[in-house]
Amino acid sequence: MMKIVKTIEEVRAQVKEWKSQGLTVGLVPTMGYLHEGHASLIDTSCRDNDRTVVSDFVNPMQFGPGEDLESYPRDMEHDAALAQEHGCDLIFHPDPDEMYHDGFSTFVDMTVLTEELCGLSRPVHFRGVCTVVSKLFNIVKPDRAYFGKKDAQQLAVIRHMVDDLNMDIEIVGCPIVRESDGLAKSSRNTYLDENERKAALVLSKSIFNGMELVRNGEKDCAVITDSMKKLIASEPLAKIDYVKLVDMKTMQQIEKLDRPALCAIAVYIGKTRLIDNFFTEDV
Ligand code: AMP
Secondary structure, rough: EEEEEOOOHHHHHHHHHHOOOOOOOEEEEEOOOOOOHHHHHHHHHHHHHEEEEEOOOOOOHHHOOOOOOOOOOHHHHHHHHHHHHHHOOEEEEOOOOOOOOOOOOOOOOOOHHOOOOOOHHHHOOHHHHHHHHHHHHHHHHOOEEEEEHHHHHHHHHHHHHHHHOOOOOEEEOOOOOOOOOOEEEHHHHHOOOOOHHHHHHHHHHHHHHHHHHHHHHOOHHHHHHHHHHHHOOOOOOOEEEEEEEEEOOOOOEEEEOOEEEEEEEEEEEEEEEEEEEHHHHOO
8 A cells, every 4th residue: 555654764764674674775856747758757766666655845945936836736636546557655755855855965066068958047956956865865865766768968967967976876777758649748738728738739740850960860969959940940939049969968959969868958948848859878
């Protein structure tokens, strides 16, 4: 039977009991409002581990001023049902006070990888992500943790953090889950009205266009990104934040496709900022 707990103490007690029985533990960190993308992470964790913990926490620290912290969608009842259906054993759903007590003043901050792509338009974002994920790792002490390729820079940043700080946790990256028409699933898709939802298809269309160019052997990054930008610009409701090809590990921009790379885009559809991407090694 799946449990939902709100305190660090309860998580620790449960995980301690599992570990004393020799069971392995997978962690799926989320901000809730769970959909099939999250479900695929839970499925993979349940396949690899004896027990799976899902954290469900809208982390205030990773939102900048003027971002959507207050309006971010929340639905704990739905989350509990979906997580249970997919085999989750424990949901950790803390209040912000439980995670950030008075006087909280320690941060995990990363340079280089966080200075490109989303880090440029969201300067405090990855400090919040690294700090909360470090805390979750210390609280749950999982054997493995699962992250979606949907947030490709986040996945690279977490892998790098685990390596830099010698965290003894295996990081598993999981494929992007899409709607049947191609749009990458996201909790933020709920912000889109009917017209915006249609317009949002330019993201996946441009990603598929970029993938095709790579498949056909194009090596000039500017040719690929220009073609993708042109496609996005044809949609009046879309405004490009970035369309870039970067080294898969360092997140630094490249000009020639001579190494494993990430092609990542961020596009505003009306007021909603959406992201999508592909790794060249998956093409
Ligand atoms: P979030 O709740 O948006 O912070 O996402 C929690 C985790 O689910 C992150 O590792 C995301 O990359 C992953 N995720 C979100 N959407 C998708 C998707 N469409 N496909 C695969 N993974 C996803």
